[in-house]
Amino acid sequence: MWNFIYKLxxxxxxxxMAGKLVPWFGGLFVLLVxxxxxxxxxxxxxxxxxxxxxxxxxxxxxxxxxxMFVYVFMAVNAAIGLIWRIKLSDxxxxxxxxxxxxxxxxxxxxxxxxxxxxxxxxxxxxARLTSELILLFLYLGFIALQTAIEDKRLAARAGAIxxxxxxxxxxxxxxxxxxxxxxxxxxxxxxxDKPSIHISMxxxxxxxxxxxxxxxxxxxxMRARCEVLEREKHSTWVEALIDKHPEAKHG
Amino acid sequence: xxxxxxxxxxxxxxxxxxxxxxxxxxxxxxxxxxVLILFPLGIGPESRILQIxxxxxxxxxxxxxxxxxxDTLFRGDFLDGSLEMLALSPRPFALLVAVKxxxxxxxxxxxxxxxxxxxxxxxxxxxxxxxxxxxTLLLGTPVLSLIGAIGAALTVGIRGGGALLxxxxxxxxxxVLIFAAGAVDASVSGLPFSGQLYFLASLxxxxxxxxxxxxxxxxxxxxx
Amino acid sequence: xxxxxxxxxxxxxxWSSYGLSLxxxxxxxxxxVxxxxxxxxxxxxxxxxKSQLARRQQ
Numbered sequence: 001m002w003n004f005i006y007k008l009x010x011x012x013x014x015x016x017m018a019g020k021l022v023p024w025f026g027g028l029f030v031l032l033v034x035x036x037x038x039x040x041x042x043x044x045x046x047x048x049x050x051x052x053x054x055x056x057x058x059x060x061x062x063x064x065x066x067x068m069f070v071y072v073f074m075a076v077n078a079a080i081g082l083i084w085r086i087k088l089s090d091x092x093x094x095x096x097x098x099x100x101x102x103x104x105x106x107x108x109x110x111x112x113x114x115x116x117x118x119x120x121x122x123x124x125x126x127a128r129l130t131s132e133l134i135l136l137f138l139y140l141g142f143i144a145l146q147t148a149i150e151d152k153r154l155a156a157r158a159g160a161i162x163x164x165x166x167x168x169x170x171x172x173x174x175x176x177x178x179x180x181x182x183x184x185x186x187x188x189x190x191x192x193d194k195p196s197i198h199i200s201m202x203x204x205x206x207x208x209x210x211x212x213x214x215x216x217x218x219x220x221x222m223r224a225r226c227e228v229l230e231r232e233k234h235s236t237w238v239e240a241l242i243d244k245h246p247e248a249k250h251g
Numbered sequence: 252x253x254x255x256x257x258x259x260x261x262x263x264x265x266x267x268x269x270x271x272x273x274x275x276x277x278x279x280x281x282x283x284x285x286v287l288i289l290f291p292l293g294i295g296p297e298s299r300i301l302q303i304x305x306x307x308x309x310x311x312x313x314x315x316x317x318x319x320x321x322d323t324l325f326r327g328d329f330l331d332g333s334l335e336m337l338a339l340s341p342r343p344f345a346l347l348v349a350v351k352x353x354x355x356x357x358x359x360x361x362x363x364x365x366x367x368x369x370x371x372x373x374x375x376x377x378x379x380x381x382x383x384x385x386x387t388l389l390l391g392t393p394v395l396s397l398i399g400a401i402g403a404a405l406t407v408g409i410r411g412g413g414a415l416l417x418x419x420x421x422x423x424x425x426x427v428l429i430f431a432a433g434a435v436d437a438s439v440s441g442l443p444f445s446g447q448l449y450f451l452a453s454l455x456x457x458x459x460x461x462x463x464x465x466x467x468x469x470x471x472x473x474x475x
Numbered sequence: 476x477x478x479x480x481x482x483x484x485x486x487x488x489x490w491s492s493y494g495l496s497l498x499x500x501x502x503x504x505x506x507x508v509x510x511x512x513x514x515x516x517x518x519x520x521x522x523x524x525k526s527q528l529a530r531r532q533q
Contacts, residue, residue: 041493042479052483059496102503110492117485134422141419148409157472158405162419165401165465169423172454176426180433215500222507226514233518242522245515 008088011228012237018221025218032211039204047201053117056110058204062212064107064128067135068170070100070216074142075167078160087231088224090156093163094146095223099216101139107132127181131174138166152231257342258350265354268327279320280362286312287370298375305374306384306435313363313388314395314424318417320359321399324351325407325470334407335474348470349463352400360392383438387431390451397462398423404469427454 007013040058047054074093081089111129112122123129142162149155197205232238269276290308291301328334328351337347364385371381402420406412434447482489 037493046483051485053485053488055482055489056492059492063496098506099503102499106496106499109495113488113492113495117488134425137418137422141415141422144415144418145405148406148412148415151475154472154475158469161401161465161469161472162405165398165423168461169426172426173422176429176450180429215504219503219507222504223510226507226510229511229514229518238518239522242515242518245519 009086011232011235014088015225015228015232018225022218022221022225025214025221029211029214029218032207032214036204036207036211039200039207044201044204045198050118053114056114057201058208060107060110060114061205062209063103063110064132065209066212066216067100067104067107067132069213070096070103071135071138071163071167071170074100074163078163081156082160082164087156090152090160091224091227091231092220093159094156095220095227096216097139097143097146098223099219101136101143103212103216104132104136104139108136125181127174127178130177130181134173134177135170138170142166257340258346261337261347261350262354265351266357269354269358275323276358279316279359280366282319283312283316283363284366284370286315287373291373301374302376302439305371305376306380306439307432309367309370309374309384310387310391310428310432310435313392314421314428316363317359317392317395317399318420320355321396321403321416321420322413324355324400324403329407329473334470338471338474344467344470345463348400348404348466349459352396352463352466355400356393356396360388360396363392364388377439380435380439383444384435386448387434387451390448390455391427391431394427394451394454394458395424397458397466398427400466401462401469404466404473406473407470408473427451430454 008017036058040055044055046052074096077089077092077096080086081093108129111126111132115124115126115129116122142159145162146155146159149158229238229241287309290304294300294304325334328337338344340347367385367388368381371384376384399416399420402416402423405419406416409415430447430450434444434451437444437447480486480490
């Protein structure tokens with residue numbers, strides 16, 4: 001296994017390896033999302049109180065889970081990149097951020113669309129939605145910082161510090177927003193929290209969550225490969241790839 | 252003239268330099284005052300409403316004024332090379348940085364704090380409320396300076412880093428805002444607010460211990 | 476079928492959510508595909524320019 005990890009240090013090896021993994025992860029995504037969608041949209045019975053609008057849960061909750069998972073994933077890689085100066089970790093951090101932001105955005109929008117039938121308004125300063133909104137800004141701030149610094153190595157290290165500061169803050173932010181919300185909203189029960197969810201409703205949710213995981217890793221590897229190409233553009237194996245690439249059609 | 256204590260020397264130097272350009276010094280304070288005056292003008296002079304929104308708005312304005320002031324924290328020294336000298340010093344960079352942040356707070360956070368009675372009057376706040384507000388500012392503005400310093404350190408080398416700084420730092424400011432404004436609101440409603448104050452105090456302790464090393468690391472990156 | 480599409484009256488909310496999810500995931504997927512293509516094209520052009528220059532200098 002250590003041999004495998006050593007080999008990953010070679011950009012070419014990573015590029016080829018990732019290239020082989022992407023279709024597998026993509027395939028698993030499709031394999032999981034189809035039954036997940038079918039289970040969520042068709043098989044699961046309509047909710048007693050919310051009717052069919054509760055089905056939004058099957059895209060909202062996986063998006064929200066992924067938005068948090070990706071940030072933690074970024075933080076772990078940021079720490080590894082900072083401590084052991086591993087370039088691949090840096091690449092993982094910068095490639096994850098846009099995907100995490102996309103999930104956060106989705107969680108917000110689907111949450112908002114769920115809020116209208118549930119609470120009567122498109123936006124409520126619900127603890128979860130508010131925390132997600134702040135998380136979106138954490139992602140955007142990170143992306144903005146990275147793109148503003150030209151030197152990739154410095155950009156990676158600065159970004160890593162920002163992510164680590166952010167990850168320490170996330171529980172604090174979450175707690176403070178929850179406290180703030182219960183204080184100002186009174187005992188509003190968030191119907192997003194189902195203490196006992198029926199198994200026929202739960203299984204599609206887990207399928208969708210797992211599907212989104214594989215989507216993330218597939219997309220991550222695709223983006224990481226691009227990054228590797230860019231960084232290694234002067235190496236011989238990339239030049240060989242360039243030669244094989246079809247000519248661009250000029251006007 | 253050299254002081255036996257280099258930290259005091261650095262503190263004195265920063266304060267002295269700041270007083271040499273009083274315009275730069277007054278900017279955040281004037282901004283703070285102006286922003287706060289805008290609210291009654293925009294919302295209406297009814298004192299009942301002002302009393303309700305007052306503490307929250309004063310806190311948001313303090314946040315924004317601190318953000319504005321953060322630009323001057325490292326930029327001057329970054330541009331003329333003194334920051335690099337500090338980084339090369341045998342003294343722990345994190346401690347030197349902590350001194351700089353302390354100087355910065357004395358120049359920006361403290362004036363905001365001292366202006367609060369005046370502003371409290373503008374918003375028809377009671378003396379008791381003003382007192383609690385000042386206590387939250389006393390605990391909270393150093394946290395703002397410390398967390399803000401991390402952002403300032405990360406963006407000091409970037410052209411046009413001011414807007415980027417705001418985007419990066421404001422999410423991190425939110426817990427401070429929530430608990431500070433929450434404490435004041437609770438006191439106004441006659442509810443217990445010591446919990447919020449303890450939370451602010453613990454944020455302060457956390458910031459004082461964790462921020463300077465993070466700032467030092469960020470500065471080393473920006474100095475490369 | 477009609478019942479399925481109607482989603483108990485919540486059709487707009489449910490289908491907008493799923494539609495948007497599909498859109499965002501599709502865009503997020505497409506981006507690195509386009510990025511790689513653009514990068515390789517750009518590198519190819521630069522490569523060709525360099526070899527043309529080298530040929531001319533010989």
